Amino acid sequence: MTTSPSDIPTLADLYESKAIPQSDEQPKYRYDEALNKRVSIWRGDITELESDMIVNAANSSLLGGGGVDGAIHRAAGPELFEECEGLGGAKTGETKVTGAYELPSKLIAHTVGPIYSSSKKDQCAAQLRSCYSTSLELCKKHGGGSIGFSSISTGVYGYPIQAATEIAIETTRTSLEADQSISRVIYVVFSQRDEDVYKSIIPRFFPPPPSSPPSYEEATS
Template sequence: MSTSPSDIPTLFDLYSSGAIKEEGSGARYGVDEAIIKRVSIWRGDITKLEADMIVNAANSSLLGGGGVDGAIHRAAGGELLDECEGLGGAKTGETKITKGYKLPSKWVAHTVGPIYSSSRKEKCAEQLKSCYSTSLELCKSHGGGSIGFSSISTGVYGYPIKDATRIALDTTRRFLENDDTVTRVIYVVFSAKDEEVYKSLAPEYFPPSAGN
């Protein structure tokens, strides 16, 4: 059974219900009620998300792998692999798009996150930012609407979850301030621990409105 973005609470809803509490005064951006109504944090199965686009944390071959990548390929069916075989792979930080096939999402953006190394911290950050920004741009250029992100590079690629989440939130905030075609950004997390990281950092980038 698929889940529609309309069934998922926004940050505005989470602030209103007390599910996210603002701690301290570390907001990096101003309050924008319209923007916090366009962002969600959801612990669920990205292959069940009925979004206009979902973002797959792919490897450079784009031919499937373990974790979320493998799950997306299995759920989409063999036609996804057939299309991916014609894409010629992708570089780190690059994103390529396919149809969703048997998935409830219309499109799949396959983005290649960096394999984290502390000695290449700045380069890794630049590449991860590119994963998010190029995926958002592809969503925009393919009609906008809702986009669901897996937590890129935080699994076997070893990117520290807090650092990766900050990049995800910051890149999204910058994009949404200059775009109104992407109507919902959903951060899809697998574990309760990762969900709490997103919830704890969200107020810095998407502070609640006075009404919350």
């Protein structure tokens, strides 16, 4: 079973259906309906996403591991391992692209997130930002379209989910503002907890439509 971006609600859809809680925080960016139609939050299986590119939270060997990394390698089949063997690994913050083989997506961006350390918070933030920005740039380089992100470094690498999600979303916002080639960014989350975190943070970076003015009856009641 596969899921295409057209099957997944956009932020504009989620705001319209009230699926994203109202936030009292002041947005960091202006409201832009066109941008809200290019971003999604989806709780599902990234190996079933039929997109132009998916982003794998890889380790530095690029040869597979646990969690999402292992799931992607298993679902893609042995040819993915063979291609990754020839890439020579990757540094933290670096991204390399391969075919997707038996997956429904066309390409895989393998990005190496930082192992979180509170004593190196700024360095970790810069490296994580690079994971997202280089993945987006490579998606553009390969023709754009849709890209699905796993939540990089928030599993065994220990990056606090709130801070990591802010970096993911803000990097996406600035990238989409600068270029039209990416039609959809899909944040693929595994748990209800992670979905709730994304939904709580996203209004600051992709605000909902301004509240409509009250009707005459409401204003005079």
